[in-house]
Structure formats: structure tokens, C-alpha cells
Amino acid sequence: MDDKKPAEDRDLVEPVEGEKYFHYYPQLVAVIGVMHNGKTNFAPCAWSTGLSYNPFLFGVSVGKDRFTHGVLTESDAFTVNFLDFHHFRLVRSLGRSSGAEIDKAKEFNVSYAMGKKAAAPVMDAAYYALECRKQEAHCFGDHTLFVGAVVLMHVSRSLAQAPILNTELVSPLLYLGVDHYITTDKASRACLKDLPFHYKRDKRR
Amino acid sequence: MDDKKPAEDRDLVEPVEGEKYFHYYPQLVAVIGVMHNGKTNFAPCAWSTGLSYNPFLFGVSVGKDRFTHGVLTESDAFTVNFLDFHHFRLVRSLGRSSGAEIDKAKEFNVSYAMGKKAAAPVMDAAYYALECRKQEAHCFGDHTLFVGAVVLMHVSRSLAQAPILNTELVSPLLYLGVDHYITTDKASRACLKDLPFHYKRDKRR
Secondary structure (H helix, E strand, O other): OOOOOOHHHEEEEOOOOOOOOOOOOOEEOEEEEEEEOOEEEEEEEOOEEEEEOOOOEEEEEEEOOOHHHHHHHHOOEEEEEEOEHHHHHHHHHHHOOOOOOOOHHHHOOOOEEEOOOOOOEEEOOOOEEEEEEEEEEEEEOOEEEEEEEEEEEEEEHHHHOOOEOOOOOOOEOEEEEOOEEEOEOHHHOEEOOOOOOOOOOOOOO | OOOOOOHHHEEEEOOOOOOOOEOOOOEEOEEEEEEEOOEEEEEEEOOEEEEEOOOOEEEEEEEOOOHHHHHHHHOOEEEEEEOEHHHHHHHHHHHOOOOOOOOHHHHOOOOEEEOOOOOOEEEOOOOEEEEEEEEEEEEEOOEEEEEEEEEEEEEEHHHHOOOOOOOOOOOEOEEEEOOEEEOEOHHHOEEOOOOOOOOOOOOOO
């Protein structure tokens, strides 16, 4: 895209009540795992983010009209599971169904084991998973942000030695909105870690 | 990655105080724009997420030790700017410098215009930008989540007609951590929107 064009080549759009907007996607998909009344529930979440390094806090935002919202509200723990792109059909099925109606793990053959430190299910297929103790919940508009303290990480052995994701081994699952999925172009990966910083006073912050 | 392997092929890692973890990346980069005491400031943010559809709320998480944290705390407005992958060097420079020491817009030739509805700078290069009125701020560990009510969107005209991003026209800028960047593989894009939902009671939620 030629962004040398003047900014006037942009439309100005006021958000309209009831409309949803997706141009700030793609977002990495996280699948939330929770155990409630003896039944597991798995729900994909595109609105998730790190919230703190120290302590390690991670947030997942869930719509108030979702079944998952109710079970997360009543649970003390949840997991966050990251899946390779080739699972996009499973993730879409998990997203376009409701734990109020079916047992998603049975219906979609999701294999899992209970967490070691948090009472929530960890998906076997995840290349990376976070066991979280629910720390707090904040209502923002029509969603609630559930904040988890990460108590244990599951990392595929082939990935664990590198500090960042090996995109030769994993193709992370990204969501574009409206049931569209995409992954990364590993050939595009660029590293600038050996360039000097621009800080004048501190070498690194 | 062969995720048919049993889950025992994963390492279990307890988060260590002071360590940072990046296996839940890539995350889309958003550049936060703010105006403070007559000077603009631009800072990339990988920890950003949608928070509500209705009203349209968007959150950016900023480390408490950052200059941007101070100016966001004192400001009533900010912008969120999304840039094509080819700007990764600029974004890295914006992230590895501090508005406490330099005027980043001057130093790195960032052209911008002030928002129409929020008193914060919108980057000319952005294919999509949100003007936000700061609504609230929540401290989570070593970061603060600043919550913005989106009052105006700037959308590149060539993208505005489609509800989701046209990945033939834009290569979104994703951050892997530790100064590594990557973008999407447009050939991988998959659409499942015409498949039936699995809901039994509701056709769509």
C-alpha cells in the first residue's frame, strides 16, 4: 500500500452503535479453557493481551452474552491455549458453538489434561499454554476483561529454548474477523535487535 | 509443527520474577499518539486490544516506567495508529527511544495531523487510526491499561468498503518480541464464513 499518499485519502468514520469494526485485526487467537461444574469449556478469544511482566499477568476479554462469561465469572482459574494455524477449523467450531448447548470437548474431539497448578483444562494441541489464577475482572462496555496471574507455562520443547516464537516451527493462528483466519509469512521475519538504541541516557529500558 | 505428539513433549515453566516471556506473540503493533504540553509523542504498543463493541472501547497497556505512561496519565485523549509492515524500522526507532529525551516526530520525520475529535496526533502513514477519548485507566502489575472510547476512525479509502482488512493491500505489522517483526502470509488466508454455525438454539450470537 502506498502510504506516501496524503492522509486525505482516508475516510473518517464515526462508530455507529451496534456496528462492529475489524480493521485493527489480525489478532492472535487464544483459546480460553475453563472447568465448571465438572464440565470443560473452550472458547476462542481474539481480544487478549499481556498486561504485566512482573508479576506476569494476562488478560482475556469476553462478551457478557457468552456462556464462557458466566463460567469465567464463577471460576477461580482458566487456561490460555495457543494453537497452530492448521487448527483454524476447530477454533471456528469452538467459537461458533456454545457450551450452554453442547460439550465442546466431546463434540469436537478436544483432548486435554487438567492444569498442574490451576484447575482448568490445558489443550494437548497447544504449542504454548498459560495456567492462570483469576485475579480480577473488570467490566468494559459489553465485555469483561478477566485478568489472570500466570502460574505455569506449557511450552513445546522445540520452542522452549528460544525467547521468542520460532516461526519456522509454528504458524501462529491469527483472526481477521468474520470467520477469516490467516497466519504469518515466515520469509518476512525481520530482526533489528543488533541495531543501537536511540536512548541518550539509558542504554536500555 | 506436529501437534499429534503427546502433550508430555512440552516443558513446564514457572514464571520467574524479572523475566519476560514472548511465546504468546506475535501481536499486532499499534502506535499510540499523544499530545502533551504542545509536543507530540508516539510510542509503539504490542499489548493492545479491543475491549467492547458497543460502546466501541479500545485498550492500550503501557509500562509504568515509560515516558508515554506519564503523558497518557495526564492526557484526556490519544490515538491508536496501525502501520504497514514496511514501517518496522520506524516503529522500532519509536520504541527504542524516549519522548523524555527527544522529539520523536522531528527525529524520525513522523508526519501527522491533529485529530478531528480528540486532541491527539494521527499519523499520516497509518492505514487505520482510532481517535480516542481516554475513559479510564487501570493499574495491572507493572503496566497501566488505558481505556479509550473510540470517537472517530480514519480508514484508508481502499480498505473502507470491506468489513475486514484487505490483506492484499496491507501487510499488517506484527511484533514477535526482542526487536523481531513479521507480517501475514496473504496466501494463507482462509474464509469459513459460509459454513453453518453449530448453535442449536440461535442462528447467530
